[in-house]
Amino acid sequence: MITIDGSSGEGGGQVLRTSVAMSAVTGRxxxxxxxxxxRKNPGIMPQHLNAISSTAKLCNAETKGLRIGSMELEFYPKKVKGRKLNLNIGTAGSITLVLQALMIPSIFADGDxxxxxxxxxxxxxxxxxxxxxxxxxxxxxxxxxxxxxxxIKRGYYPAGGGKVKAVIE
Known part of the structure; x- marks a missing residue:
């Protein structure tokens, strides 16, 4: 198993999004x-939770430690499959950053x-x-x-409420 220090470099959510995307693609x-x-508020935040959980659904991954505030996460991916996902970040968390985690593995799915x-x-x-x-x-x-x-609808801080539909073929 690969071990990553999530505090290295900038130490933000990008390491989470990239890690789950690459894990889904490689199967590692x-x-x-x-x-x-x-960070001021360390650990997994709602936006990260959605990016990780949606990528986990995409590749039928098992996870350990996937919860708000968690400082550690384990991710066990399987095959990437085409599917329909409905996600609600629940805050003004970034839709684009959640999509960023999904876009790369989605091209390896067996369907849309x-x-x-x-x-x-x-x-x-x-x-x-x-x-x-x-x-x-x-x-x-x-x-x-x-x-x-x-x-569909724009959403801004602090309420969010924006809505986007994406299809990755």
Whole structure:
């Protein structure tokens, strides 16, 4: 099992999102310790919980330590499968950062991945939804990546309430 120090470098949520995405793609299990340890509110937050749990559903992974505030997580992935996911971050947590965790493993699914997410579409410290729609996706399309993101409703801090539908083929 790979062990990752979640406090290294910037020590934010990106190490979580990248770790679960790469684990889902490679099938390699991992353990991450000291999750966001240097942050004011360390551990797994609602946005991270949604990114991890949705990626876990995508690859039928087993997890240990997947809860708000957890400082450690173990992730045991299986095969990535196409499916429909409905996610509610429950806060203004970033929809784009949750999608970031799902986008790479979704291209390895055995069918389409359809995701509906409620949360924040345009929030601090995250790419806005329009950046994903009008910058990231057109660039990825040049590499053969096929996805559509439909903005249903914008959501801002502190309430969130934004809604996005995505289809990754």
């Amino acid at each position: 299990e991992f353990r991450i310790e000291n999750i966001r340890a240097k 991945v359809k995701v509906t997410i409620t949360g924040g579409t345009d929030v601090r410290w995250s790419p806005p939804i329009d950046y994903l729609r009008f910058v990231t996706l057109p660039i990825l399309k040049k590499f053969g990546y096929s996805a559509k993101i439909q903005l």
